[in-house]
Amino acid sequence: MKLRVACLLATLMAAPALADASDDPTVLGSWSFVASTYDGCDFTGIMHLGSGERPDIHACELTARQACPDVTYVVRQTCRAQRSGDQLIVRSQIAEFLEGEPTPGYWPDNFILTVKTSSRMIGALLSHGSHASEFTRLEEGVS
Numbered sequence: 001m002k003l004r005v006a007c008l009l010a011t012l013m014a015a016p017a018l019a020d021a022s023d024d025p026t027v028l029g030s031w032s033f034v035a036s037t038y039d040g041c042d043f044t045g046i047m048h049l050g051s052g053e054r055p056d057i058h059a060c061e062l063t064a065r066q067a068c069p070d071v072t073y074v075v076r077q078t079c080r081a082q083r084s085g086d087q088l089i090v091r092s093q094i095a096e097f098l099e100g101e102p103t104p105g106y107w108p109d110n111f112i113l114t115v116k117t118s119s120r121m122i123g124a125l126l127s128h129g130s131h132a133s134e135f136t137r138l139e140e141g142v143s
């Protein structure tokens with residue numbers, strides 16, 4: 001399963017951009033997310049997407065919270081997001097465990113998303129399987 005997910009992500013990351021990533025709706029900014037893991041756990045988090053080395057590549061950071069009956073993990077991850085048309089592929093690397101003991105059993109949280117509007121993306125969390133996910137833009141204040 002791990003190899004199949006890695007191959008899928010590698011193929012999608014290598015795909016050329018189909019549209020200008022600057023087309024609306026933009027994905028830059030902060031997002032909350034939830035995934036349906038159907039394992040008795042709640043999986044939520046926050047992701048911030050910023051500018052990257054190209055218009056279709058975004059630097060990002062996410063913090064995921066997996067709360068299960070017997071253990072809770074809060075994991076900060078660095079990530080890179082590639083935009084191709086209305087598709088956004090997020091590849092993450094674990095930076096640190098903020099809560100819960102570090103374990104090789106917690107894999108990075110990768111996503112394949114479809115940008116639906118400027119405030120909503122849907123798709124799949126790819127980590128220990130594929131799980132339906134929804135991202136909602138956070139309203140950010142102006143300072």
